[in-house]
Structures are given as C-alpha cells and as structure tokens.
Amino acid sequence: MKTGRVVAAHGRRFLIDDGENIVECVTRGRKSDIVCGDQVVFSPTHADSGVIEKVEPRHNLLYRSDEFRSKLIAANLDQAVVVVAAVPYFREELLIRCLVACESADIPVLIVLNKSDLPETATLARHLQTYVQLGYAQITVSARADLAELQSHLSGKTSVLVGGSGVGKSTLLNHLIPDANAATGEISIALDAGKHTTTQARLYHLPGDANHTGDLIDSPGMQEFGLQHLTQAALMDAFPEIRSRAGQCRFYNCRHLKEPGCAVLAAAQAGDMLPNRLRVYQSLIGQLNP
Ligand SMILES: Nc1nc2c(ncn2[C@@H]2O[C@H](COP(=O)(O)OP(=O)(O)OP(=O)(O)O)[C@@H](O)[C@H]2O)c(=O)[nH]1
Ligand SMILES: [Mg+2]
Numbered sequence: 001m002k003t004g005r006v007v008a009a010h011g012r013r014f015l016i017d018d019g020e021n022i023v024e025c026v027t028r029g030r031k032s033d034i035v036c037g038d039q040v041v042f043s044p045t046h047a048d049s050g051v052i053e054k055v056e057p058r059h060n061l062l063y064r065s066d067e068f069r070s071k072l073i074a075a076n077l078d079q080a081v082v083v084v085a086a087v088p089y090f091r092e093e094l095l096i097r098c099l100v101a102c103e104s105a106d107i108p109v110l111i112v113l114n115k116s117d118l119p120e121t122a123t124l125a126r127h128l129q130t131y132v133q134l135g136y137a138q139i140t141v142s143a144r145a146d147l148a149e150l151q152s153h154l155s156g157k158t159s160v161l162v163g164g165s166g167v168g169k170s171t172l173l174n175h176l177i178p179d180a181n182a183a184t185g186e187i188s189i190a191l192d193a194g195k196h197t198t199t200q201a202r203l204y205h206l207p208g209d210a211n212h213t214g215d216l217i218d219s220p221g222m223q224e225f226g227l228q229h230l231t232q233a234a235l236m237d238a239f240p241e242i243r244s245r246a247g248q249c250r251f252y253n254c255r256h257l258k259e260p261g262c263a264v265l266a267a268a269q270a271g272d273m274l275p276n277r278l279r280v281y282q283s284l285i286g287q288l289n290p
C-alpha cells in the first residue's frame, strides 16, 4: 500500500502524486466522490497505476450544491483564493456566494482582484474596500506584472483558485508555475472551444525551496455557486456583518427579512451593509426549505 495526494480527477480515474511519481488510479466499485487535494491510500497495480483503497478524513472540503447533488471543488485547503476582475465583468453575487461557502467550510479567504493593468479595475478596487472592512484579506494584482505579493500569500500553503470564468485564474497560475502550462483564454478563443477554458481542477506544486513551496489548485470558472447545503444558522454565521449583530434584533429568532427592530436591516439602512450582500443573504434564506 502507498499513500499520495489527488492532483486531478476525471470521472472515476484519478491522478495521485505519491511524492515521486504520478500514478493513475481507479476506485473500487462506483465510488467517485474523491476530489483534488484528497489524501488517499492506494495499492499499486503497475509502476504507474493503482487502485484507491481509502480516502483519509478531510480537514475541510470546498463544494457547491444544487437541489440534486454536491459538486466537489477541492479538499484539505489552507486557503481559497477568490479571483475577481472588472473584465469581462464583476459578478458580486458569485463573489458573495464563494465567500459564504468558504466561511461555512472554515476555509480562510484571500480575495485577489486581477487585471490591475486595465483602467476598469480602479473602480472595483475601491468597491472591494468594503470587503477589507469586513475582515477579508484582499490584494490587487496583474498577471502581467510582478506577483511577489501573491506569492508570499501562497507560500507553504495549499490554495485553490476559484471564481468566474475569464478572470485570469489559469493565467496567474502559469505565471506562478511556469511548468504548469494550463490552458488560458487565448487558446480557447483560438480553438473556438467555448467559454470555459479550464474544465477540470488540477493541483500543481509551487516552485521554491523547501520553506517556500506550496500547492496551488486551478479550478474551472463557475457560472453559479449553489449553496443548497447550508442551513439558516450556517448562512447567518457566514456573513460577518450579520454574525457580529447576533442577538441585537428585537426578536431572538429574527431572520433579518422584514422584522421590526431588526439590527441587520437597520445597519443596511444606515449604509453599514452593502445592499447587494443583504439581497444575496435574503434570497439564500428565502430558498431554504421551511
Ligand atoms: N489585461 C489582462 N488580461 C489578463 C490578466 N490575467 C488574465 N488575463 C486574460 O484574461 C483572459 C482569461 O484568462 P484565463 O486565465 O483563461 O481565465 P480563467 O479564470 O482561468 O478562466 P476559466 O478557465 O474559464 O475559468 C485571457 O485572455 C488572459 O490573457 C491580466 O492581469 N490583465
Ligand atoms: Mg482557467
């Protein structure tokens, strides 16, 4: 038996890094809920193939869900790097939903505003200050410039790049890890291969000496971030500006929808909570099963 880490998952076939080689493994039976970042035990069948026997318990798991199923993104993360950009467009609801998923899975977040070389970015950079005030780490970068600051945030950690399609996740990854050769936007445009360039999550090792290394997972851009798996309590806890006002509403079971004496609605009225964040919170609460 050997142990290793899942670096890619294609249906029921998995690439495992055992520290020396990349081994292609399958699972026994129909089990397929294994994801990039998982630690596994496998029995080798040949030098470069094997069968996964066991998945070690996860420290955490980032995933989305709709009414029907969960969509696993990555496991055993030290950090989620949520990438946003003003071009092609900024989708605040997607950012908010990513943050909620990370909060509820106890995964620290770094918000990366990419494409600082474009003039459209300045307005968004100012808007994102609200998120800094909420306590999120945030940096502004360009994949076309020096990435030392981003590098320092990634050093020694396992991080996953998440966000909408076209924000530059794979471009950043290729600059950080020149050997990665991940497909980026230009390639798909050239091949006219549709909108999403990255179609599968993949884990890469960051270059550097033993003290400065780390792992970085690229993931496919998402259109939607379903959060069907979250309870009312988890949702309330995943918004820092709601969490910090717990117990301040007139009714102990206030859902912050339109109750009188609601401290959260009062904060929103006073400009202390972004209207978009209140709207996303309320729509998530509204979708919960009664
Ligand atoms: N101007 C500018 N363009 C960038 C920057 N970073 C990435 N791009 C461009 O943005 C486009 C999309 O980049 P990708 O890296 O493929 O985006 P992605 O987030 O990986 O997209 P998906 O794989 O579909 O999720 C490409 O044309 C990149 O060249 C940047 O810092 N500045
Ligand atoms: Mg990509």
Ligand SMILES: [Zn+2]
Residues within 6 Å of the ligand: 249, 254, 255, 256, 257, 259, 261, 262, 263, 264, 265
């Ligand atoms: Zn309330």
